[in-house]
Amino acid sequence: MAKVTFIEDRCKGCGHCVEACPKKIVIIRKDVLNKNGYHPAGVVETDKCIGCGSCYIMCPDCVITVER
Ligand code: SF4
Numbered sequence: 001m002a003k004v005t006f007i008e009d010r011c012k013g014c015g016h017c018v019e020a021c022p023k024k025i026v027i028i029r030k031d032v033l034n035k036n037g038y039h040p041a042g043v044v045e046t047d048k049c050i051g052c053g054s055c056y057i058m059c060p061d062c063v064i065t066v067e068r
């Protein structure tokens with residue numbers, strides 16, 4: 001099963017990864033602030049991740065790792 005992880009303190013909350021995910025499981029976590037004061041992205045329902053890497057490719061800040 002694919003595994004996707006975010007280094008949330010690097011995230012600027014731009015939302016590119018949210019738009020890129022074909023499974024619509026990446027969200028901006030409005031209930032969380034990272035150390036730089038941004039709402040970071042994260043994944044819900046990780047079991048639905050297909051490991052396509054679209055979120056990883058779109059992130060300008062190297063926040064995301066996808067393992068297959
Ligand atoms: S690897 Fe693909 S399916 Fe998994 S969270 Fe990223 S964009 Fe979505």
Ligand code: SF4
Pocket residue numbers: 006010011012013014015016017018040041058059060061062063064
């Ligand atoms: S693309 Fe990267 S910086 Fe932008 S919200 Fe997603 S994880 Fe954060």
